Amino acid sequence: MKTQQQIDRTARDLDSEVHDSNFMGAKLKSERRYATLQRDYDDPDKLRETAGLVKQHTLEHLDTYLEQAEASFKRNGAQVHFAVDDDAVNAKVLSIMNEAGAHSMVKSKSMLTEETHMLKFLEKNGKEVIETDLGEFILQIDDDHPSHIVTPIVHKNRRGIAKSFEREGLGDYNDDPETITRRARKHLRQKYIDADVGLTGGNFVSAESGRIVLVTNEGNARFCMAANKIHIAVIGIEKLVPTDRDLGLFLNLIGRSGTGQQLTVYNQFIKGPKHPGQPHGPEQMHVIFVDNRRTEVLASDCREILRCIRCGACLNVCPIYRQSGGHAYRSVYPGPVGAVLSPLLAGNRFPELADLPKASSLCGACNEVCPVNIPIPDLLLRLRDKAKREGAKEAMKGTPSLVMWATLCSQPTMWKTALSMGHTMNYIPTELVPHPSAKSWQGARKLPKFQGGEFRKWFKNRK
Amino acid sequence: MSSDREKIFSAIRAALDPLPERTAKPDWDPSLVICNPSGEFDSLTAQFADKLTFASSRFFDQVDALIAFLVKEGSTYGYCDPALAALFEGSEAIAFDTEFDHAKINDYAFGITKGSAGIAESGTIMLKDTQTSARLGALAPWIHIAVLKEADIVPNIPAAIERFGDDPSIIFATGPSKTADVEGILIEGVHGPGIQIALVLP
Ligand code: SF4
Numbered sequence: 001m002k003t004q005q006q007i008d009r010t011a012r013d014l015d016s017e018v019h020d021s022n023f024m025g026a027k028l029k030s031e032r033r034y035a036t037l038q039r040d041y042d043d044p045d046k047l048r049e050t051a052g053l054v055k056q057h058t059l060e061h062l063d064t065y066l067e068q069a070e071a072s073f074k075r076n077g078a079q080v081h082f083a084v085d086d087d088a089v090n091a092k093v094l095s096i097m098n099e100a101g102a103h104s105m106v107k108s109k110s111m112l113t114e115e116t117h118m119l120k121f122l123e124k125n126g127k128e129v130i131e132t133d134l135g136e137f138i139l140q141i142d143d144d145h146p147s148h149i150v151t152p153i154v155h156k157n158r159r160g161i162a163k164s165f166e167r168e169g170l171g172d173y174n175d176d177p178e179t180i181t182r183r184a185r186k187h188l189r190q191k192y193i194d195a196d197v198g199l200t201g202g203n204f205v206s207a208e209s210g211r212i213v214l215v216t217n218e219g220n221a222r223f224c225m226a227a228n229k230i231h232i233a234v235i236g237i238e239k240l241v242p243t244d245r246d247l248g249l250f251l252n253l254i255g256r257s258g259t260g261q262q263l264t265v266y267n268q269f270i271k272g273p274k275h276p277g278q279p280h281g282p283e284q285m286h287v288i289f290v291d292n293r294r295t296e297v298l299a300s301d302c303r304e305i306l307r308c309i310r311c312g313a314c315l316n317v318c319p320i321y322r323q324s325g326g327h328a329y330r331s332v333y334p335g336p337v338g339a340v341l342s343p344l345l346a347g348n349r350f351p352e353l354a355d356l357p358k359a360s361s362l363c364g365a366c367n368e369v370c371p372v373n374i375p376i377p378d379l380l381l382r383l384r385d386k387a388k389r390e391g392a393k394e395a396m397k398g399t400p401s402l403v404m405w406a407t408l409c410s411q412p413t414m415w416k417t418a419l420s421m422g423h424t425m426n427y428i429p430t431e432l433v434p435h436p437s438a439k440s441w442q443g444a445r446k447l448p449k450f451q452g453g454e455f456r457k458w459f460k461n462r463k
Numbered sequence: 464m465s466s467d468r469e470k471i472f473s474a475i476r477a478a479l480d481p482l483p484e485r486t487a488k489p490d491w492d493p494s495l496v497i498c499n500p501s502g503e504f505d506s507l508t509a510q511f512a513d514k515l516t517f518a519s520s521r522f523f524d525q526v527d528a529l530i531a532f533l534v535k536e537g538s539t540y541g542y543c544d545p546a547l548a549a550l551f552e553g554s555e556a557i558a559f560d561t562e563f564d565h566a567k568i569n570d571y572a573f574g575i576t577k578g579s580a581g582i583a584e585s586g587t588i589m590l591k592d593t594q595t596s597a598r599l600g601a602l603a604p605w606i607h608i609a610v611l612k613e614a615d616i617v618p619n620i621p622a623a624i625e626r627f628g629d630d631p632s633i634i635f636a637t638g639p640s641k642t643a644d645v646e647g648i649l650i651e652g653v654h655g656p657g658i659q660i661a662l663v664l665p
Contacts, residue, residue: 021646021647024647025647028647039499040498040499041498041499042499046495047495047496050489050491050495053486053488053489054488054489054491056486057485057486057487057488057489060479060482060485060486061479061485062475062479063472063475063476063479066471066472066475067472076631081467082466082467082468082470082471083467084467084470084471088467132654133644134642134644134645134653135642135644138644151643151644151647152644153644153645154647156645157646158645158646161645177645177646177648177650178650180645181642181645181650181652181653182652184653185652185653185654188654189568189569189603189654192654193565193568209627211627217640217641217642217643217653218640218641218642218653218654218655219602219640219653219654219655219656220653220654222598222602222634222654222655223602223654223655225598225632226598226599226602226603227599237471237475242488244624244627245493245621245624247624248493248496248620248621248624249491249495249496251620251635252496252498252620259643261637262498262518262585262637263518263585263587263620263635263637264637265636265637265638265639265640265641266634266635266636266637266640266655267634267635267637268632268633268634268635269627269632269633269634269635270631270632271630271631271632272631273631274592274598274631274632275592275593275630275631275632277593278592278593278595278597278598279563279596279597279598280563280597280598280599281592281598281632289471291467291470291471291474295471295474295475295477295478296474296478298474298475298478298479299474299477299478303478
């Protein structure tokens with residue numbers, strides 16, 4: 001239909017099972033988030049606001065903090081590298097592996113390596129790479145993409161996973177989640193032991209101490225740094241915070257916001273190669289700071305989005321994401337954060353994703369839940385404006401005309417009639433609805449029976 | 464040709480230079496992140512034990528009771544930090560190596576290592592690399608037992624962060640390794656321990 005945008009079509013055509021698991025997963029996480037924060041703090045907003053200011057301050061002094069972090073890591077015995085873009089970071093990782101004569105890698109979850117398609121690149125260059133986060137591992141064997149930044153396979157169900165495991169020779173068909181998990185444990189255990197290199201991302205970096213913080217539930221990032229001798233951390237330059245002390249804020253927010261856990265199971269603070277007396281763990285640590293268009297975002301009027309700590313709360317609460325799922329955003333970062341970040345990170349491909357900022361009702365829920373208080377609705381408006389000014393075709397496509405709506409809004413009598421009679425639209429077959437935009441709207445919605453009127457009565461009779 | 468490092472730094476400066484003013488660092492007090500108590504407790508250890516259990520870890524303060532638990536789980540062979548071996552040597556019921564043997568990584572049913580601190584507010588066990596005798600001993604076996612001194616229990620996260628010192632790798636473990644990746648169903652014991660225990664001694 002002409003008056004639907006890409007994301008509407010994806011939502012409409014979504015398999016109902018996938019829709020339900022996206023929806024229920026998101027709803028549950030939102031409810032848990034709310035319950036934990038309300039239980040634990042009288043004024044959770046104070047935390048969010050402070051955390052937002054700490055990140056904004058860091059971003060606005062990023063040159064100073066990045067320099068400090070570099071010096072700290074060097075002092076700690078780690079090697080520091082910089083990479084401007086996706087090709088540079090992929091090449092850097094490959095050259096570290098080649099220099100060390102390393103053939104195989106175990107990696108933990110990193111959205112940044114999704115941005116750079118690192119897995120495919122290393123495989124093309126003859127390396128074995130294994131994703132170790134259970135969800136990411138399943139995506140890898142299915143050649144699929146994450147649909148959520150925290151729970152990457154929320155769009156899949158156990159039957160599909162069981163079939164994939166059977167196909168990969170990980171046992172007979174069995175769709176019991178516990179069996180699936182145990183089989184992955186056994187399979188990946190051997191991979192950790194055999195691997196030469198462990199690669200991780202980094203949720204936060206303390207500039208003062210040169211500590212990377214890794215936040216996981218499964219313990220795979222711990223394993224990626226236990227059996228092998230080289231640790232590579234690939235980190236976006238926006239991940240910095242000033243001091244270890246500041247981490248107290250973020251650790252208390254990230255688990256509660258994302259999944260409603262007081263703390264995520266494992267928080268690791270890594271500042272260099274293993275302690276000399278320690279028999280296990282990497283003897284070399286490489287930190288690669290990556291730009292990949294983050295400085296472009298920093299220069300834009302949407303720089304607040306760089307505060308994002310990737311908790312996923314804005315996805316879970318978003319009425320659009322709940323209907324459309326993550327793949328509808330056609331990019332690495334879905335949901336409200338993705339609607340801002342993805343078009344910006346796309347560089348000159350901005351026009352292709354310029355419709356994403358319109359995938360929002362501007363209800364403001366994303367801002368309300370964001371642990372770093374990012375004004376996402378404002379940023380969405382700025383990007384809509386940018387798209388319009390730059391004449392991005394994708395942004396205009398499928399935008400219904402608002403003429404009918406405008407007429408309705410400017411004529412009080414018509415508006416009143418529409419309010420009380422609107423639900424009769426439900427009985428008109430969609431094909432007979434006269435206007436294409438009304439047709440499109442009505443095709444997917446039912447209007448409730450009119451119940452109001454009290455306010456108007458009161459307003460008229462008030463003294 | 465300038466290096467990636469220079470390119471990134473000059474791009475950052477170019478982005479920030481036009482800003483008319485820059486956000487100051489908020490001066491926040493650690494009390495901001497201390498959460499509402501979940502009950503009334505006589506001691507930090509009692510609070511720690513409560514929160515530990517809430518986070519699905521297990522609390523022991525008697526070696527005998529712990530050994531009985533291991534026997535009940537059928538976990539009678541494992542790894543133990545040599546410095547802690549004396550605590551368990553009297554027992555006939557369990558056996559252990561004090562040097563981690565890679566070949567036996569899947570045979571060790573439990574691993575006993577030192578914990579560096581406990582966080583009462585969240586039921587978290589803190590492990591430091593300098594005090595952990597073998598990283599894999601605290602990670603690979605199904606059961607991990609962190610042995611803590613009562614005096615090392617701190618009230619909250621800011622207090623634990625103050626104890627970081629110069630350690631190269633610190634771990635906060637709050638509960639067993641877990642996932643909810645498959646249909647949101649909670650499964651414990653993904654890559655790390657399926658049972659996390661703190662043994663707190665005076
Ligand atoms: S924008 Fe905010 S709520 Fe959304 S993922 Fe990032 S930090 Fe979380």
